[in-house]
Amino acid sequence: xxxxxxxxxxxxxxxxxxxxxxxxxxxxxxxxxxxxxxxxxxxxxxxxxxxxxxxxxxxxxxxxxxxxxxxxxxxxxxxxxxxxxxxxxxxxxxxxxxxxxxxxxxxxxxxxxxxxxxxxxxxxxxxxxxxxxxxxxxxxxxxxxxxxxxxxxxxxxxxxxxxxxxxxxxxxxxxxxxxxxxxxxxxxxxxxxxxxxxxxxxxxxxxxxxxxxxxxxxxxxxxxxxxxxxxxxxxxxxxxxxxxxxxxx
Numbered sequence: 001x002x003x004x005x006x007x008x009x010x011x012x013x014x015x016x017x018x019x020x021x022x023x024x025x026x027x028x029x030x031x032x033x034x035x036x037x038x039x040x041x042x043x044x045x046x047x048x049x050x051x052x053x054x055x056x057x058x059x060x061x062x063x064x065x066x067x068x069x070x071x072x073x074x075x076x077x078x079x080x081x082x083x084x085x086x087x088x089x090x091x092x093x094x095x096x097x098x099x100x101x102x103x104x105x106x107x108x109x110x111x112x113x114x115x116x117x118x119x120x121x122x123x124x125x126x127x128x129x130x131x132x133x134x135x136x137x138x139x140x141x142x143x144x145x146x147x148x149x150x151x152x153x154x155x156x157x158x159x160x161x162x163x164x165x166x167x168x169x170x171x172x173x174x175x176x177x178x179x180x181x182x183x184x185x186x187x188x189x190x191x192x193x194x195x196x197x198x199x200x201x202x203x204x205x206x207x208x209x210x211x212x213x214x215x216x217x218x219x220x221x222x223x224x225x226x227x228x229x230x231x232x233x234x235x236x237x238x239x240x241x242x243x244x245x246x247x248x249x
Contacts, residue, residue, distance in 0.1 A: 039082035040075045040094055048075050048094060056088035063095045072099030101158055107150030108143050113164050116143050120160050128161035138165035170239040177234035183248050184223025190244055198243030203228055221248050 035055045040048040045061055052059035070076045076097040080086055106123055108116035117127055133144065145163035173193055178186040187197050200221045225248035232238055 037084045052092045058091045062093040066101035067097040068100045070097040126159045128159040134168040175236045183225045194240035199245045203249040
């Protein structure tokens with residue numbers, strides 16, 4: 001019985017060794033047919049083809065693209081990438097550079113941002129950075145500078161950045177409560193804050209039905225008149241230059 005188990009164990013070991021040998025032989029056969037993809041970037045198509053075919057791989061120029069970094073007539077990209085392990089006979093495809101794309105720079109100065117964007121994109125260009133600049137007397141949404149400048153030349157990078165004017169934000173205040181103060185004091189306070197009094201009206205006097213004499217005509221508002229209501233109301237947000245209306249008595 002012991003002899004039987006020993007022979008069985010030896011048979012199992014021989015089977016395992018045979019299987020491992022077969023796997024190793026298969027892997028060696030597969031990897032023996034693999035090659036590393038050569039680096040073709042920057043090479044001319046003729047040189048790239050020679051390197052590809054030397055590694056046992058067919059070569060094809062698939063497309064052409066504009067490039068500001070790779071010279072015209074040089075390989076711009078490749079698939080599979082350099083260093084990749086592939087089976088011998090797999091095709092290597094490349095794209096070749098057409099050199100930088102040179103286009104005329106449009107003049108968009110004075111245009112609105114929307115119009116400038118349409119003008120730029122209509123010429124096949126891209127919009128670069130867009131920045132706003134607040135100007136005291138500036139026109140809202142107007143192009144005041146561009147990069148590159150509209151010099152009549154051409155550019156290799158198809159992107160234009162814009163500087164757009166925006167009106168300066170006016171100072172804002174919280175409307176104080178002038179009710180109960182004199183008109184003269186309120187006017188002085190508003191003038192100091194850059195605001196002004198627009199209209200002042202007297203509160204109508206109620207007539208006494210028991211009085212036989214007609215009510216006297218109210219006097220014109222004076223600095224000593226007392227404010228009884230205001231518009232805008234107290235606590236509201238107002239900007240410099242805003243006008244305030246008062247009712248006084």
